[in-house]
Amino acid sequence: MLDSLSLAYSNNPSLNAQRSKTRSTDEGVAIAMSGYRPQISASASVSRSTLEASRTSTVNTLQGSQPTGYALVPVTVTGTSTNTYYPKSVSLSLVQPIWHGFQTANSVKQSEAAVRAQRELTRSTEQDVLFDAAQVFMDVIRDTAIVSLRETNVKFLTEQVRAARDRFNVGEGTKTDVAQADARLQLAISQLNAARATVNASRATFRQVVGIEPKRLTGSIPIEKLLPKSVQAGLEFAQGGHPGILAGVSNIDVAAFNxxxxxxxxxxxxxxxxxxxxxxxxxxxxxxxxxxxxxxNVTVPLYQGGAEYARIRQAKENLGTARIQLDVTRDQVRQAVIATWGQLEAASASVIAAKAQVDAAQLALDGVIQEQRVGQRTTLDVLNAQNELIDAQVNQVTADRNRVVAAFSLASAVGKLSAENLRLKVVRVNPEEHFEQVRDKWFGLRTPDGR
Structure with a gap:
């Protein structure tokens, strides 16, 4: 089981998608931090300009003829002049925010609260994935064991059909005995086929959650060390450590800063x-x-159409919603802890009862077979005893599975189901590393992992 949970922690696509979403949320802090920094821009231009103008001037010209003579006479001349030139310019501008009503500071705090909320949601997804991996691990073990029991039952009933026919052929049995044995055999074959279909479905789910095909599934994790000593202790821990509740607290901060x-x-x-x-x-x-x-530059907003007031009122309503949602989450966590505690107690008691049932059913079957051989029991008695034994064995396998699953469910309900608490041999994903890498990054297109 340790290897299966480790693979699920490292490879599960749902968990990896949630981690990617956390990294994306980290960038929100860098975006908010940009409000402290200057905005610098440069521009350049080149153009062609043509200036065309009309010019009027007075020119003295020599006019006249012989014999009267010549004289200088002023004459007005109108003309057009054209000048073409190529203006070019470059400019650099800088805008440094000084004060925006603490908007940037609150935006940074809001983004940091969103990061905390997203981390808790990722931790919640981690719990869900680890629980799913443990559950499907036990499902495959249970369903594989049931297939083995069904195969044993078919072999046993095949032998009963052969024995009933032998007794009928020598006149010691009846045709009814043969028919009863054959009917139970056909039912057992049907149950075997259904069990094989179920185990195939469980194996497919295992592949989906863990990422590999199940092979020989063995081993267990001492999950009991993560369980609370009492239901009250579980409730107290869950109220302060469950990721759903912690995410709700951070969501209230997000709404308040908004x-x-x-x-x-x-x-x-x-x-x-x-x-x-x-x-x-x-x-x-x-x-x-x-x-x-x-x-x-000082800008004083006077009136902007009223939308700004509506957005503030809307944000206050969203804050109230976040507070109510936290109360809902607390109630859900409380219900889950109490319910899973009861399920674990019931499953533990069922394991003891199932083992006692199997021992009693096995003893009864052995006794009925012996009594049949001396003529004190019928074939139907043997078939009924065998059916009760198989049912008891299936119940035992199911009870063992339910007890382990209930233990993991309780650990998840109180918020303790994590790779760290389970001591999985994996490379731990530390969200703080990525956050520190991008929080105060001024420029750059590449993500910390090189994309």
């Missing part, structure tokens, strides 16, 4: 702005031009 982030939209914002630019050939007659600018 209210503060939205309230910051009603407050003034202050930004430091700076820019520098250089232009070449900006206009006819100008070769170049430089300009710089630095200043503080």
């Amino acid at each position: 209210v503060k982030v939205l309230e910051a939209e009603l407050m003034p914002s202050v930004n430091l702005q700076a820019s520098a630019s250089r232009s070449v050939d900006p206009s006819p007659g100008t070769n170049w031009q430089n300009s710089t600018q630095i200043g503080v």
